[in-house]
Amino acid sequence: MVIALFRHGLTAENERKAYIGWTDAPLSENGREQLYEKGRPVSKYEWISASDLLRAKETAAYWFPEQSLCITSYFREINFGDWEGKTYEQLKELPDYCKWLNAPFAVSATNGESFEAMAERVDTGWDRLIKQSKQSNRIAVVTHGGVIRYLLSKYGVTEKNFWDYIISPGEGIELIWSNKESFRRKERCTLLQEVAFTGKKAGQ
Template sequence: MELILIRHLKTPGNEKRQYIGSTDEELSEQEVLNFKQKYKIDSYPQVQQVIVSPMKRCIQTAELIYPKNQITQEVLLKECDFGIFEGKTYEELKDREEYQAWLDSGGTIAFPEGEEQKEFRSRCVRGMLRQVNRLCKENVESAAFVVHGGTIMAVLEQLAEDQKDFYHWQVENGGGYRTLVNEDEWKSGIHRFRKIQKLGGAIE
């Protein structure tokens, strides 16, 4: 089975380089306009099923990329809640002690008043496992996940066959990866994403 992991297109907050996690922003109007001008039917691999984070930016992106597909929402694939950093930029945060502590940790400690990083990553993997288990049962041959950058990073850190750091898997808005799952292997309990390639790029 082929899986396509896509990060949503830009929101106004993304354009301003804000931390946008639990804020349920819609896509930037300019981003939608730009996308419609550039998009072709073969811009992204065609798939049988589309799964999304239930946040507006992911649903809208999925509707733009896959207008003919029915969309399934998976709540566990939502982006992290950035707590008091939510909606702020690096420039606004750089002199704050709690932000410097978070940077010094390599982004591993909990966001103040937000979601604990370990729980966020675990949640994303649980959501992915739940959906891939379902896809295997339904004998689906291809599916796309339109989610968040952090979600993709969390999932690939745990499930990629070549284990690499969380931040290795960063991807731009509208970018993503394609990967293969061996259904028999998966059903036997070996949960691995094989032959991961950047969309339009080389094997990672």
């Protein structure tokens, strides 16, 4: 059983290191060029799910042009509320932001979403993948950095911290279970494997 988690391509907000959660930003010109250079995933997937935010939908449509996409809000990034589109330099003097930096899993962004609420939402999306696994053995999810970190911390081979995982825009990682039953029981996967792409960067 394989679940491939892909992070969407680069956006202008990513380029200037701004917080981007529910802001419906498109891929940047650089992001599009990087995707074209990288090419498409070498592996094939039977079912494709994608966050309903534009950057994820654009990425999924490029990678899987001939497949139907299941678009869902469950795999959105966390909502950064009033901090959307702003950088560390713009926020660093705000008391609420400093509190969040010190305890990001306990403190929410101003008018944003708590980590607990995000996790609950993503867990609901994961339950849908489990149901879909009745028909599919290889599933791809095009989503966001925070979602991928959360899922890897929960289902990765070994127990690691949320921050231990780094996945760049336009990259993917496969979670592989030796059998479907262990996946459906929500056990940790048995293997993590980077996704290879067809372009000149494949395998690098």
